[in-house]
Amino acid sequence: MASSPRNVDEHRAVVAALLTPMPAEDVPVGQALGRVLAADVVAGVALPSFDNSAMDGYAVRAADVTGVPVELPVEADIPAGRTDVPPLHPGTAHRIMTGAPVPAGADAVVPVEQTDGGLDRVRISATPAPGEHIRRAGEDVRAGVVVLPAGTVLGAPQIGVAAAVGCATVPVRRKPRVLVLSTGSELVAPGTPLRTGQIYESNGPMLAAAVEDAGGSAELLRFVPDDVDQFLGRLRDRLSEDTVDLLLTSGGVSAGAYEVVKDAFTGRGVEFVKVAMQPGGPQGAGRVGELGDIGVVTLPGNPVSSHVSFEVFVRPALRAALGHPHPRRPVVTATLGERWTSPPGRRQFRRGVLDAVAGTVRELGGPASHLLGALARAECFVVVPEDVTDLSEGSRVETWLLDG
Amino acid sequence: MASSPRNVDEHRAVVAALLTPMPAEDVPVGQALGRVLAADVVAGVALPSFDNSAMDGYAVRAADVTGVPVELPVEADIPAGRTDVPPLHPGTAHRIMTGAPVPAGADAVVPVEQTDGGLDRVRISATPAPGEHIRRAGEDVRAGVVVLPAGTVLGAPQIGVAAAVGCATVPVRRKPRVLVLSTGSELVAPGTPLRTGQIYESNGPMLAAAVEDAGGSAELLRFVPDDVDQFLGRLRDRLSEDTVDLLLTSGGVSAGAYEVVKDAFTGRGVEFVKVAMQPGGPQGAGRVGELGDIGVVTLPGNPVSSHVSFEVFVRPALRAALGHPHPRRPVVTATLGERWTSPPGRRQFRRGVLDAVAGTVRELGGPASHLLGALARAECFVVVPEDVTDLSEGSRVETWLLDG
Known part of the structure; x- marks a missing residue:
């Protein structure tokens, strides 16, 4: 544990460096x-790849239709998809459907509504301007141009x-492949009755969903035993089959006496640090050489700490590796609808609800890291900087929109 | 074709009525x-389901730690997950880890940082308040309450x-199952060289993606022949295996002479109408009894018309059937950054880019319905009401955000 806490931005950079841009x-x-x-x-x-009709109607030479009404012989019928379109002779018309190729020699289309719809001869009652109702080849997209840029x-x-x-x-x-581990002997699978001291495992499914939502591909390795040798053995077995881009754990990293993640990875390439944030202080990141130099991020075990840490560190790293144009959540400045105090020296990420019309934000639940029920109703994080300890009602606050 | 055009909202209601709420x-x-x-x-x-420790430290009776420093014998060790926690005797401490059950008789936890960390005896240097660092059972979520409401x-x-x-x-x-049909003898599969008159099929993959993006499940039936008997036969074959919730077609519905969708479904339960909108005028919707009373929506074939119609009519219907809390795209009011004219009597949906900081919107491409390249770069639709023909720069306009 470093003696002085690591800054949030510094730890974000450490996590981001574990992932390189995904291959195509x-x-x-x-x-x-x-x-x-x-x-x-x-x-x-x-696009279009050939001059085509914007209307159902008749292809003509505009010069042949200057004095209306006029009647022209219909020499061909051009449905969409016809590939052997005969040229238009002066003084004649071709019946033509929307999207069908305009015949050589024609320079306008008269919509069917401005004709009698004749099949052998057509009576035309309006004079088209040259070029009217013709979509020119390439007027949407020219061949060879970039229609969709990388990213x-x-x-x-x-x-x-x-x-x-x-x-x-x-x-x-390629989607970053993330192996999500849940450890902790207190964890129980849903469907089993709980004994006092046990909890249902929720971080695993939550983090796997968060990985997928960020654009990654998640695999959940559940209930890895709280024993260093078994823990490493289980990982070695899994990774010998097929590697992944990132290993993501939750729990087992704080100051306790039984911290399997910390015990397994200390001295093996993962640096365990205290980050100056709340929730989510105890963090770890690094590469484990004996597991194929795999990148490892160890999140704290409290559900809210785990989720917040994922949002702050892991989601932007995954999206940057995907080349996503917006690796971070959308940020707006909102007005605080109440008074807050905040501890000094730590960046707080508080869960809130936003009144989008009024532009005001309020806290949901409270700052404690076990309030998962409130997290599930939150719409945003409100960020309180390290050096701010007192926010009056009406303060302008940085707000991350969680559904963007 | 109805003589007077149908209002956009009326057609939206007709389409919405084709889908009922999906079963659970x-x-x-x-x-x-x-x-x-x-x-x-x-x-x-x-949640929590039992009183548990918020810290790694020592469970004590606060009354035993009023004069510090004080030293207490450590009588038990409680890791997270321990289910046989012995009660705390007065004048003693239990070593306890974060998340572990607080023993009966204890009313506070002293963080390990405020102790010497002793295993047999612990020296405590700070007095806890009663209840400190204990997360009470149910303080996040009480048993029996709704943690996540329907929707x-x-x-x-x-x-x-x-x-x-x-x-x-x-x-x-359940996800609404949508069968997406692409018809048109001009359509060619990607990978095949184009002859003049042919185009690559794009509406099918585009609409299937739009269905998935709206929360539905799409199946693409490609290159259905432009022949009524073959068209209906192909559909009958497919639907006899397994039904779907909605049939979605594009193309074959306008005033042309070869309109397979219109020819196949006219008189079979689908009403073909002209909707007072641009793009996307020719629309159809109904139920086809001889195909198992399936709901059918027929979109126009121009790619932009097809996409806009999907957004206006089909997406909100699919999301309403899913019980989604926001069936429609987020709508903001933006300031028009240029002058526009618009035809009377039709609601226009123009593609735009939004400067979110300035709150201004500008058109991308133009109003024509074949400009797919511009659609792919658009961020929003700007809606021009039926009775508005002239919008000065600075007008306030209804803007649909397409990535929300």
């Missing part, structure tokens, strides 16, 4: 929702445009 | 990320609290 992998465009592009997507074709998070419209320019697959960053 | 299903708590609770989660146990969207903290109160599974609404 190609995934089918239809399975890429929420993934982050590892490279630019370049348009293999223009784009793929939602439905981005998947649409990637498919439209001909991508069967897209290059995305 | 129990899923393992570790697989419930992002799901919506179908019923309240009630605490099966209190809660399950993120990591909510999964944590559900696990902590002993839930192995949680009751969530």
